[in-house]
Amino acid sequence: MWKPVHLFAFKKKFDFLGQRKTALILSTLINVVSILGVIFVGLNFGIDFKGGIAIQARAKQGVAQLDALRSIVGGLGVGEVSLQEFGEASTVLIRIQRQDGGPQCVAGAQRVLQKRAGAGWQAKPGAAGTGDVELTAPAALDGAGWRDAVSRVGLTIIERQLPRGTTNTAKIDMTPEQQAEWCQQVVIKQVEDAIGANYEIRGTESVGPKVGDELMVSGIWAVLATMGAIVVYVWFRYEWQFGVGALIAMLHDVISTIGVFVLLQLDFSLTALAAVLTIAGYSINDTVVIFDRVRENMRRYKKLGLVELLNISINETLSRTLMTSGTVFVAVGALVLFGGPVLYSFSVAMLWGVIVGTYSSVWIACAALVYLGLRADHLRPNDEEKAEKAKT
C-alpha cells in the first residue's frame, strides 16, 4: 500500500494580499478589455440567440473543400455565410444568417420546387404587406398534390390555406412573420440541393427570428437571476461585506469568461450560456470555502489585522482550494480533449472558469474585504457567542 502524497504541502506563508494592487490592476485590465471586446468586436453568437441555420455536412469522399463550399453556398443569395471545419477534416459546419423573408426567399423556394417537384413550378410573392406566396404548378393538382408539393419546400399548412377542387395555381396566405419563419426551411432545402451530390448532411438546425429574440432576452434574464439569487444566498449566510466581495468576484469571473468567448471567437450558444451560469455558481463555491475560514479565524483571533488574518486564512485553505479546483480541472480537461466538437466551447469556457474562479476567490473576493473595511465587530454573533451573552 502507498502513502498519501501531500500535493500542495509547501510552506504556507505567501503574502497573497500584499500583491492585491497588482491583481487589482490586472483584473481591471482584463475586465475592461473584455467589455470593450464585447462592444467593439462582439460575441460570436450561435444561432440559438441570433436565429439562423446551421448545417453539419460531411464530404462523401476525402476532405471538405471549404473554399468551394463557401462559394457555392454564398452564391445562393441567402446572406452571410460562415464555414468552419468541425471536429475532423471531412466535416464542415455551415452557418447561415437568419432569414427574414421577402422576394429573395420566394425565389429560393421556386428553385427548390423546380428541383424537387418539377421544372414547370413557379413561386411568386403575393400582395405587398402580406407574406402570401402564389404557387403555380405545371399541371392541375388536387388537394393531395398540393399538400405534397408544399411539403417539399418545408412548409406546413392547413386545409383552409389550400385551393378547393383541382387547380394549377394556389395562393398560400401567410403573415410576413410566418413567411420569415418558413424561409429558414427554404434555405436548408436550398443548401441540401446545392451540395447534396458530394456531401452527406449529418444534421441541421434552424432557429426562426421569433425564438432567437426570445432566447436572447430570457438568456440575459437567466444570468441576472442566477447572480441575484446567489448573492442573496451569500448575503443571507454571511455579512454584507462578504456578499459584496463574492458578487465582485463573480462578476469578474463572468465578465472575463465572456471576454474569453470574444477573444477566441468561440460559438456563444445555449451551451455557452450554461457554462457562464455554472461558472457563476462555481465562482462562489470556491469563494465561500475561503470566507468560511475567514469568519472562523476572525472569531478566534480578534486582535489580528485584517490583511494578516486574510493571508492566514488563505494559506490555511490553500491546499484544499487547489485540490478542489484541481479535481474539477482534471474532469473538465477530459471534456476539452475528448468531449467532441459540440461541447468544445462549453468545455474551454469551463476550464477558464475553474482557473479564474480560483484566482478571483483569493485576489478579488478577499481583497474586496480589505477595501470594504471588514472588522471583527461586523460579524453577527454565532450560536456559541449568543449562548454566552445569554448567560451574562
Next chain:
Amino acid sequence: MLNLPRWQAIVIIAITVLSGLFALPNLLPNSVLDVLPHWYSQSRIGLGLDLRGGAHFLLEADLRSVLNERLANLSDSVRAELRKQQVPFKEVTVDPGRALVVTLRDEAQRAKAVEAIRAVDPALAVSGAGDTIRIAYSDQELFRRKKEVIDQSIEILRRRVDETGTLEPTITRQGDERILLQVPGIKDTTDLKRKINQTAKLTFHLVNEDVAAAGANIPATLPPTTFLVPTREGLQELRRSNPKAWEDIQSANPRLSPEQVCRRYQPQCLPVLKRVVVGGEDLDDSKATFEQQQGGRPIISFTFNSAGGRAFCAATRANIGKRLAIQLDGEIISAPVVQSAICGGSGIITGSFTPQQTQEQALLLRSGALPATLTIIQESTVGADLGADAIRAGTVAAIVGTVLVALVMFVAYGPVFGGFANLAMLVNLLMVFAGMSILGASLTLPGMAGLVLTVGMAVDSNVLIYERVREEKALGRSAFSSIATGYERAMSAIIDANLTTLIAAVLLFGFGSGPIRGFATTLSLGLLTSMFSSTIFTRMLLSIWVRWRRPTELLI
C-alpha cells in the same frame, strides 16, 4: 459523530442498494436485460434526440386567426339576433384579435340589445357605453378556447405523424400557443412534413340495415352499393387479442382497404352504403356537453356549415330509425341511430356514454382538419451516426475524467481515504442514474458534460473534509477525534459550496430548453446526491473502518 447508530447504517446502505437497483438496467447489456422481467428492464434512461438521432420541431399555432374567425362567425350570429329582436344598429365590426363592436342607432335600445347578445352566448363579456357595445370573450373563455385548439392540434398531429404506431413521437404543449414535436430516428423532414400536412378523411355514411339485420358480422356477399368498415372498438379488441394481426395491418404496403381488413382479420365490422352523406370538411365544430333535460346524460353536439347542414337534414329526414356511421380514416368511430330529422345545421349524438367517452368522440370528430396554422419556428435534425459520434465522445470523456479524478484522489489521500472518496463518487454516479430513471429524464450530450462536471465537484466535499482532518491531525488530535471534527467543521463550507452551484443549475433548468435541460438535470441531481454520498456515506464507511482497524496514526 462517528458512533453511527445501527438503524442509520441500515438506512444508508438501503438507500445505496436501492439506487444501485434503479440504476442497474442502464448498465446491463441487452442479453441480460432480455432475461429480466419487462417492468424492470424497461425502466432505463432514455437518450435525448441529440444522442439518439431524430427530428425536433417547435410549432407555433396561429391562435389570432382562429380568434378572428370565431369573432367573424359571432358577428353573423349577433347581427341575425339583433334583427330578430328588432334592435336597429348601424354596424357590427370586428376589432381584430380582441372583440366585436356593435354601434346602435338608438341609445335607448341598449338594454334590449344587450339582452339579445346574451341570448347568443351567455358567456360573452359585454361592456362599453352609450351607443357602442363591446363584446368579448372572457379571459377564462379565451383560455379555454386556446387550450382546446392546442389540444386538438396535438391530437391531430399524433394521428397524422404516427399512423403506424411505431414512431414513438413525443408531442407536448409548450407554453400557451406552442407544440413541441419530437420524432426519434427520423432524418428526412420532408416526409414528416408531408405527414403533418395530410388530412384525415372523415365521412358520414348510412348503415345498410338490410345486410346488418341478416346477422353475420362478415357476410359472404354484399350488394355493390355497400362495403364493410371495421369499428373502432372492433379494431381495439383485435389489437388486444391479436397484436400480430394489428402489426400486419399497420405495416401493409399498399395500405389495406377497410373491407380487406374486415375480410382478412374479421374484427367487428359494419356494412355501410358507399355514398357519402356529408364529408368532414363540412363539419365546423363538435364538443362534449350534457343533455339539458332527462338527467343530463353526456352527449356530443356538432355543427355543420350551411352546405353540410342541408345535406345532413335531407339524409336524416329520409332515414329515421336507421344508423348513421361516422367513418374516420377507415374505421367507424360511432354509429348512432337517427332519432329525428336533424335540420338547422347542428345536432347531437346520444347514447350510453361516459363524459370521458364523449370528450374522446368529440375530439375524434374534430380530427378532420387542423384548427390553426402551425408554423415551424425552430427545427433540428440529427442523423443517427452523428448521435452515435456524440455518444462515443461523451462516454470517452466521462470515463477518462472519472479515472483521472479517481487517480488524483488515490494519490493525494492514499488507498483508504482516497478509496472511500472514489467509492462515494461511484455511488454518486449510480444515484444520478437512479434519479434520472425515476424522474424519466433523458440523457443528452450536455447532460453527459454535466455528469463529468459532477464527478469533479462531488469529490470536492471529500477534499474539504480530508483537508480539515489533516489540519486537526496537525493540531495533535487523535485519529478518531480528527476524523470526527473534520466532518463537523467542513460541513458548513460543503453546504454553501454545493447550494450556490445548485442555484445556478436549477435556474438553468427553469430557463433552458432541450439538451441544456439535460445538463441542468444531471448537474443538479449530481450535486444533491453528492451531499449524501460524499458526506453521509463516506462517514459511515470511515466509522466502520475506524472501529475495525482502531488506527492510532492516520495515513492521510
